[in-house]
Amino acid sequence: MAVVSVVAAIAVGCLVLFLRLPVDDRDQAMQAIVDGIMKGGVYALVALGVVVVYKSSKVFNLAHGAILMLLAYFTWWLLAPTDLPLWTALIIVGATSVVIGLVIDRLMMRPMIGQSGLTTFILTMVLGFSVVQGIAVLLFGGDPRPMPSIFPSGRLTVGSITVQYPWLSAFIAAAAMFLVFVTYFRYTRGGLAMRAVSEDPVVSQSLGIAVKRIFAIAWVVGCLSAAAGGLLLCSMNPVHQDLGNFAIIRALPVVLLGGIESIPGAFIGALIIGVAEMLAITYIDPHVTGFSMLLPFILIVVVLIIRPHGLFGLREIRRI
Amino acid sequence: MLPGGVFNTRYDSDLAILRTRTHWVLLAVALVVVFTVPLFADDYWLGILIDMGIAIVAVLGLHILSGLCGLISIAQAAFVGVGAYTVAILTTQLGLNSWLCLPISALSAGLVGLFFGLPCFRLKGFYLVISTLAAHFVIIWCFEHFDSFTGGFRGLHLDPLSLGPIDLRSRSAFYLLTTAVVVLAAFLGKNIQRTAAGRAFVAIRDNELAAEVSGIPVFRYKMLAFFIGCLFAGVAGWLWAYFQRSVAPSHFQLIDSIWYIGMLIVGGWGTTTGVFFGAISLSFLDVLLKDYINPALVKSLPPDWAGQISVSTGLILFGGIIIAFMILEPRGLYYRWEKLKSYYRLHPYSHIPVPVKEDEEKEGEMDDSLG
Numbered sequence: 001m002a003v004v005s006v007v008a009a010i011a012v013g014c015l016v017l018f019l020r021l022p023v024d025d026r027d028q029a030m031q032a033i034v035d036g037i038m039k040g041g042v043y044a045l046v047a048l049g050v051v052v053v054y055k056s057s058k059v060f061n062l063a064h065g066a067i068l069m070l071l072a073y074f075t076w077w078l079l080a081p082t083d084l085p086l087w088t089a090l091i092i093v094g095a096t097s098v099v100i101g102l103v104i105d106r107l108m109m110r111p112m113i114g115q116s117g118l119t120t121f122i123l124t125m126v127l128g129f130s131v132v133q134g135i136a137v138l139l140f141g142g143d144p145r146p147m148p149s150i151f152p153s154g155r156l157t158v159g160s161i162t163v164q165y166p167w168l169s170a171f172i173a174a175a176a177m178f179l180v181f182v183t184y185f186r187y188t189r190g191g192l193a194m195r196a197v198s199e200d201p202v203v204s205q206s207l208g209i210a211v212k213r214i215f216a217i218a219w220v221v222g223c224l225s226a227a228a229g230g231l232l233l234c235s236m237n238p239v240h241q242d243l244g245n246f247a248i249i250r251a252l253p254v255v256l257l258g259g260i261e262s263i264p265g266a267f268i269g270a271l272i273i274g275v276a277e278m279l280a281i282t283y284i285d286p287h288v289t290g291f292s293m294l295l296p297f298i299l300i301v302v303v304l305i306i307r308p309h310g311l312f313g314l315r316e317i318r319r320i
Numbered sequence: 321m322l323p324g325g326v327f328n329t330r331y332d333s334d335l336a337i338l339r340t341r342t343h344w345v346l347l348a349v350a351l352v353v354v355f356t357v358p359l360f361a362d363d364y365w366l367g368i369l370i371d372m373g374i375a376i377v378a379v380l381g382l383h384i385l386s387g388l389c390g391l392i393s394i395a396q397a398a399f400v401g402v403g404a405y406t407v408a409i410l411t412t413q414l415g416l417n418s419w420l421c422l423p424i425s426a427l428s429a430g431l432v433g434l435f436f437g438l439p440c441f442r443l444k445g446f447y448l449v450i451s452t453l454a455a456h457f458v459i460i461w462c463f464e465h466f467d468s469f470t471g472g473f474r475g476l477h478l479d480p481l482s483l484g485p486i487d488l489r490s491r492s493a494f495y496l497l498t499t500a501v502v503v504l505a506a507f508l509g510k511n512i513q514r515t516a517a518g519r520a521f522v523a524i525r526d527n528e529l530a531a532e533v534s535g536i537p538v539f540r541y542k543m544l545a546f547f548i549g550c551l552f553a554g555v556a557g558w559l560w561a562y563f564q565r566s567v568a569p570s571h572f573q574l575i576d577s578i579w580y581i582g583m584l585i586v587g588g589w590g591t592t593t594g595v596f597f598g599a600i601s602l603s604f605l606d607v608l609l610k611d612y613i614n615p616a617l618v619k620s621l622p623p624d625w626a627g628q629i630s631v632s633t634g635l636i637l638f639g640g641i642i643i644a645f646m647i648l649e650p651r652g653l654y655y656r657w658e659k660l661k662s663y664y665r666l667h668p669y670s671h672i673p674v675p676v677k678e679d680e681e682k683e684g685e686m687d688d689s690l691g
Contacts, residue, residue, distance in 0.1 A: 060446050108643060108647065111647045112646075112647065117446055118392065118445050119650075121449060122392065122581065123643060125394070126582065126646075127643060129574060129575060129578055129639075130639030131635065131639035131640055133632075133635055134632040134633070134639065138636065141627070290461070294461045297454035297455075297458050297461075298454075298458070300450060300451065300453075301439060301455075304443055304447055304450065304451050305438075305439055308443055308447055
């Protein structure tokens, strides 16, 4: 309760401050906030992949960023040098991400079933930061490549705020996919099975849920969301070999802030992180160079120290 | 298990690291060999061995922090960087004596480690790993953006090291210095494990709550583990700074920290010997890759791939090996070595399974209670 009242007080304070600003400054702040929300939508989709895998198999997938980068490079390769039509390329990328998900699940995650969360965490860390990164560099080189534009270009102006169409479309696409995932988890039998498996794999197995299949599905969904996130992130930035680090570093504070088990939490967390980043770019970067690069890490540490289970996560109770 | 005919008849011989005369002779021979390497190795190999020595010192620190206390840190490369930057800044900007900087850079890395270890008051498991990940990027950001001290992205250059009249610029002299530091660090690392603090670390690793209810001040010992682990990193950074004679933010990357963790995993989690196994095997694999595998690949693949191959094969190979060890042999090379020894000692009856002593079984295993 105390946390809620503190948050409410901060929100009211920000609102009062905001309304007392001169009109020009208010427009600038509004612009930053709207841009931040657009960015946050895409971050939410990136973070969703991490949450889906964690929710079903209790594996914190640190390789998500690197897989996203590999699939983004693959999409670029299909669209630009190979020049395939968009839908064909999307289908091929989707099929590839299904295969990647299945391979990771079968070869690396299944032998590790029953190991502690920390062991699988380190495994995905090594997988993401070295193996997948290496494969992407080997196959596609490491140079930045502009992704061919998928969404219509141009900008939408409402009052004093302008929104670029690619960003808006990315936000709408991300929000739509997010809704699909939330519905799946909340209202379908498969989603219920996933939540049951995350609660207790052994009991779920004995109740007749195919736990291994659930793990495989989770990894496939994770990789599909990585493909989608890569596509949308690259409508904002070029594809680059640091894209993987960029994505996972933005996804970490989102996931931690929202609570690692909570899908709606990931969305709210992503919006907060996106807005915070845009505000930092607008107001702090001119005074302290590169501060917005540091912001995600400060947020990670602050969230971890103040509220390790996040806003909507479950508090862990330890026993001997 | 002991070889046939060897019995520990007194407690102190049971506790000793070097129990028999053979052990002493082997140690003496090994030390003589290690210190005479410059007589028959060229500069190229000496450079590799120096790199390996520096990695061993850093990994020994990580061994105390992660292997013994169970606090996994992926900021070790950044802490090495803190040590290296400390000596670079103090000697170039303030003109301090370079030998005086050795304890100072160890201490400064230790203090920075203490600061970034503070979250372990509340966090455990992978939450703590994430906070050390954040620590890595924060430290590197500081190197890059405090231009007036650190020289920004370009970094700093150091004057060559000398000890009185002796010039330590040549590879062979520097190799001897590095080896001396490695031997000292190994001695300390092995013995920290055997003190009350070391046993407290292991207790915390195996079961934190049980350790706490047995009266171990958990938070204080965790901070101590961070401090000691980062002291080693600071010493490694000091060596590193004088070996390269320049420091820049790009020298201390996240991937280096992952290799340090990988050396622990490949060698064997929680044993000092394992640190040596891991560091030596991965270093020699690196040489093999750079000198033999990469040129062969470049020759057999299309020429425009050459640039990509040199960057990526190491990432794929080392990452693959670390993952393979985690899945197939999580106890690492050290456990295989112990099995080999017992096989040899039991020789005609090697097929009969021997019950392993309980504490030996525990050693070298990443325990479930970590998570």
